[in-house]
Amino acid sequence: MSERVVIAVDAMGGDFAPDVVLNGCALALESNKDLEIALCGPSDIVEPFSSAHERCIAYPASEVIAMGEHPAHAVRRKKDSSIVVGCRLVKEGAAHGFFSAGSTGACLAAATLVIGRCKGISRPMLATIVPSPSGDVLLCDVGANADCKPAYLVQFAQMAVTYAQAIMHIEDPRVALLNIGSEDAKGSSFAQECFAALKDAVPQFVGNAEPDDVLSAKYDVFVTDGWTGNICLKTVEGTAKTLFKAVKSAMLASTKGKIGGLLLKGDLKKLAASLSADTHGGAPLLGVNGACIVGHGSSNETAIKNGILATASLVSNEVVATIAASAARMKAEADGEAEA
Amino acid sequence: MSERVVIAVDAMGGDFAPDVVLNGCALALESNKDLEIALCGPSDIVEPFSSAHERCIAYPASEVIAMGEHPAHAVRRKKDSSIVVGCRLVKEGAAHGFFSAGSTGACLAAATLVIGRCKGISRPMLATIVPSPSGDVLLCDVGANADCKPAYLVQFAQMAVTYAQAIMHIEDPRVALLNIGSEDAKGSSFAQECFAALKDAVPQFVGNAEPDDVLSAKYDVFVTDGWTGNICLKTVEGTAKTLFKAVKSAMLASTKGKIGGLLLKGDLKKLAASLSADTHGGAPLLGVNGACIVGHGSSNETAIKNGILATASLVSNEVVATIAASAARMKAEADGEAEA
Numbered sequence A, B: 001m002s003e004r005v006v007i008a009v010d011a012m013g014g015d016f017a018p019d020v021v022l023n024g025c026a027l028a029l030e031s032n033k034d035l036e037i038a039l040c041g042p043s044d045i046v047e048p049f050s051s052a053h054e055r056c057i058a059y060p061a062s063e064v065i066a067m068g069e070h071p072a073h074a075v076r077r078k079k080d081s082s083i084v085v086g087c088r089l090v091k092e093g094a095a096h097g098f099f100s101a102g103s104t105g106a107c108l109a110a111a112t113l114v115i116g117r118c119k120g121i122s123r124p125m126l127a128t129i130v131p132s133p134s135g136d137v138l139l140c141d142v143g144a145n146a147d148c149k150p151a152y153l154v155q156f157a158q159m160a161v162t163y164a165q166a167i168m169h170i171e172d173p174r175v176a177l178l179n180i181g182s183e184d185a186k187g188s189s190f191a192q193e194c195f196a197a198l199k200d201a202v203p204q205f206v207g208n209a210e211p212d213d214v215l216s217a218k219y220d221v222f223v224t225d226g227w228t229g230n231i232c233l234k235t236v237e238g239t240a241k242t243l244f245k246a247v248k249s250a251m252l253a254s255t256k257g258k259i260g261g262l263l264l265k266g267d268l269k270k271l272a273a274s275l276s277a278d279t280h281g282g283a284p285l286l287g288v289n290g291a292c293i294v295g296h297g298s299s300n301e302t303a304i305k306n307g308i309l310a311t312a313s314l315v316s317n318e319v320v321a322t323i324a325a326s327a328a329r330m331k332a333e334a335d336g337e338a339e340a
Helices: A017-032 A041-052 A069-079 A082-091 A102-115 A150-164 A188-202 A213-215 A228-251 A253-275 A301-316 A319-339 B017-031 B043-052 B073-077 B082-091 B106-117 B150-166 B187-200 B211-213 B226-252 B255-274 B301-316 B319-337
Strands: A005-010 A035-041 A056-060 A095-101 A125-130 A137-142 A175-178 A205-209 A222-224 A282-287 A290-292 B005-010 B034-040 B055-059 B095-102 B125-130 B139-140 B177-178 B204-207 B221-223 B283-286 B293-294
Touching: A005 A017, A005 A082, A005 A301, A017 A035, A017 A041, A017 A301, A017 B221, A017 B301, A035 A041, A035 A082, A035 A301, A041 A056, A056 A082, A069 B293, A082 A095, A082 A125, A082 A290, A082 B043, A095 A205, A095 A301, A095 B255, A102 A282, A102 A290, A102 B082, A125 A150, A125 A253, A137 A150, A137 A213, A137 A228, A150 A175, A150 A188, A150 A222, A150 A319, A150 B211, A175 A188, A175 A213, A175 A228, A188 A205, A213 B226, A228 B226, A228 B255, A253 B221, A253 B255, A282 B095, A290 A301, A290 B301, A301 A319, B005 B017, B005 B082, B017 B034, B017 B043, B034 B043, B034 B082, B034 B301, B043 B055, B043 B293, B055 B082, B073 B106, B082 B095, B082 B106, B082 B187, B095 B106, B095 B301, B106 B283, B106 B293, B125 B150, B125 B226, B139 B150, B139 B211, B139 B226, B150 B177, B150 B187, B150 B221, B150 B255, B177 B187, B177 B211, B177 B226, B187 B204, B211 B226, B226 B255, B283 B319, B301 B319
Parallel strands: A005 A035, A005 A095, A035 A056, A095 A290, A137 A222, A175 A205, A175 A222, B005 B034, B005 B095, B034 B055, B095 B293, B139 B221, B177 B204, B177 B221
Antiparallel strands: A125 A137, A125 A282, A282 A290, B125 B139, B125 B283, B283 B293
């Protein structure tokens, strides 16, 4: 990357904002000299930081959208919130991308309402890399659209392929449909319709795969509706959390366990890190007309740094432009067919 | 239990049939003196076993339904298969219940087609206890009905309450709807309809809960459609398997790790056992007119034993009779309302 990339950052996003966000910004600026940050938040927070740091411009925003608020209502009402101000910078061209560790729903709503969808994309979707000791897998949609049509999943798969090629550096990603059986005719009637649509339209589609395989790294992309993807992602996270807690308490149950735990500490820490969402910094929101990443609410400063850098990488790898161009091409083809 | 209970057992069900099934039968007969087994399978397998064991009658069945076969087709075609013969014994009153570790789909199809549904039950469902270090949770439907209507989930919840009271000994089970958010209005339009229907009809319903809580033991019953339940269950199993494998390889990565692993071995084994499906022996199929449990394909002899004993316990605790009576009462009430 050699050109300047401007990323709007929500200073008030996340459980530990603004401190952790500001620290993450400082780390990101340090690690990428082409990066410029457009910091959105209350003036008494963003202005001192911007004065103290090169390549950071303060954009005062007097309101904050809290985690529990109704996303679309809050975005419509709080026009001077850090999330809406950040998205407006992208819309107006003052920033190339937007990062927030705030309310996922509010970021989704603001990105869709303020930045807008790519032409030809029916529904933007949220993708996430499920970290696994076996290798990374991109799962999408993980919650942007609880109700889907098969045609949406085709677009999710196409956007995921672009992302996997540009960001995960996988030339020919293997795309699977998340299903309750691996044979072709398996699943709900919706899953069966999705199978047929994907087989028709996505050359990288290799068939159905079961949730056991989300962590097996046999596939690069799992595509599903936002309901199922969210259930799957939260089940992975919940199971991992419960098991780590159980292993920890096994280690504290006896002196023998404590010594064993001490000896294994380094390796288990490495394992926990390989499973941590912090490495990837957040979930890209694909299908909107700007690079957007939503970080985990519990992000620490490393996660914030990685999220900002990942957003910059979406920009410099032209992921949004590629998605927009291919969606526009498909829309033109479909319109042409409809006319003919 | 003091009365004789006859359980039909599919000698050919499971990855390690018939040997592991026969060993499991022997263990079950030994541990429950009121138990009688009606062993269904090829005569050269079931007859020698029945001759060698008291309280075991052989029912020769010349066919076997394999794991990959189309369930309903196979059940209709293979009328002399061990699964169909076992279900026929229940239908005809020669056995009180049926246990198999064979194809879940075929068992479902045979139970529904041969034994039949309880009057007033729209769809039988498959429930399973998700073993967790925090405590057991009943999850249903885990795969009998990929496509559901909200009214089905109401019946699933009612049957699950009966099961939780009779078998898990929970007087007032807390029933949650599996959802992607815990607030009342969350989820897909289907989930929102289910929420309203459950709130209306199930006094034990306490609201929405997210997948993270399936292993937390904050609820006793999670109700959902068979698609979502199956995705959730397989994700728990897949995540646990991947993590245990990763912990194991961390333990083998260094001498320090190996010693640590040795010291922790006992505690981790206990943890793995608390997570093992083998303890519960299988998933009850509720809503059919007989006690049926389907075991895991990978069942070992302990799992088979536990599955047979669990089926006997469904019988002696009159779970099917209770479900049938309450479904009949509700049907009569609904019919009365429709007439009025």
